[in-house]
Amino acid sequence: MKIHKEGRGLLTILFFILIAIHAGLFILAPFGDVLTGIISGVSLFIFLFFLQFFRNPARKIELNDKQILAPCDGKVVVIETTPEDEYFKGKDRIQVSIFMSPLNVHVNRNPVTGLIKYFKYHPGKYLVAWHPKSSTENERTTVVYQIHKNVEILIRQIAGAAARRIKWYINEGDSVIQGREFGFIKFGSRVDLFLPLDAEIKVTNGQITKGGLTVIAEFPCNK
Numbered sequence: 001m002k003i004h005k006e007g008r009g010l011l012t013i014l015f016f017i018l019i020a021i022h023a024g025l026f027i028l029a030p031f032g033d034v035l036t037g038i039i040s041g042v043s044l045f046i047f048l049f050f051l052q053f054f055r056n057p058a059r060k061i062e063l064n065d066k067q068i069l070a071p072c073d074g075k076v077v078v079i080e081t082t083p084e085d086e087y088f089k090g091k092d093r094i095q096v097s098i099f100m101s102p103l104n105v106h107v108n109r110n111p112v113t114g115l116i117k118y119f120k121y122h123p124g125k126y127l128v129a130w131h132p133k134s135s136t137e138n139e140r141t142t143v144v145y146q147i148h149k150n151v152e153i154l155i156r157q158i159a160g161a162a163a164r165r166i167k168w169y170i171n172e173g174d175s176v177i178q179g180r181e182f183g184f185i186k187f188g189s190r191v192d193l194f195l196p197l198d199a200e201i202k203v204t205n206g207q208i209t210k211g212g213l214t215v216i217a218e219f220p221c222n223k
Contacts, residue, residue: 004056004107006167006184011050018043049102056107061179061212065147068112068199069178070214071155072191073105074098076207084194087118087144087154093194094201096216098209100189108157108168108183108191109212110176114147119172124159141168143182151219154194157185179212 003011021043061069078097083090100106124139139159146152157166168183170176185191195201199217203209209216 002056002058003051004054004184006054006186008054011047011054014047014050018047053102053106055105057105059179059210059212061109063113063178065113065178066219067215068153068193068195068217068219069109070098070203070209070211070216071111071182071193072098072100072108072209072211074100074191074209076203076205076209077190078192079201079203079205081197084154086120086142087152088194092197093154094197094199094217096193096195096201096203098191098193100185100191105211106185106189107181107211108185110145110178110180110182111155111193111216112145112147112153113178114145114176116143116170116172116174116176117146117152118142118144119168119170121166121168139166141166141183143168143170145176148219151196153196156192156194157183158190158192159185160189 021039075098076096077099078095080095081092082095084093084095120142122140122142125137141157143155143157144152145155157168159166165186166183166189167185170182176182193216195217196219198220200220201217202215203217207214
């Protein structure tokens with residue numbers, strides 16, 4: 001299993017801290033002591049939790065310029081038509097929101113192939129990721145992809161109550177490829193997509209998504 005670069009340093013430090021704790025326990029307490037066993041079990045659980053959180057499974061992405069792929073693993077929690085104020089200046093878009101729990105793979109992937117038309121990082125609060133105001137008040141990034149002719153979609157990485165660090169690997173003006181990694185959010189968080197009104201939504205509320213694999217929407221054939 002491949003470990004994401006964002007977690008390698010933390011896991012290495014955590015590993016040596018746990019080794020030092022266990023070495024001290026075996027010196028100070030009799031081997032087989034109940035307390036030693038409990039601490040060992042808890043330590044193993046903590047390490048495995050962080051190990052699974054930073055996993056980065058290989059995925060075979062099938063490129064399709066008529067489809068919008070899921071930018072992350074998680075669960076669809078919102079599908080609605082709503083105005084988007086930051087970039088589209090209040091025009092209605094179809095919003096699809098995906099909640100990422102700490103148990104999900106937290107790699108963020110480009111949903112389409114195209115040009116990064118707009119990028120902005122916003123510092124902010126750390127409301128729980130499913131809070132209605134988290135999309136506009138939490139720490140977040142806004143990314144706009146330009147695809148086809150004058151077709152644009154917007155993605156917003158949103159930090160949650162536990163997610164205190166958003167990472168991104170793209171800049172305004174970059175050309176990107178569908179399914180390639182563009183960012184990472186540490187711990188529970190959310191990703192919002194704002195899609196054209198004529199996009200045909202292919203997911204339902206409560207559906208589980210896989211980044212780069214699940215088709216979120218398709219464009220009309222004449223696009």
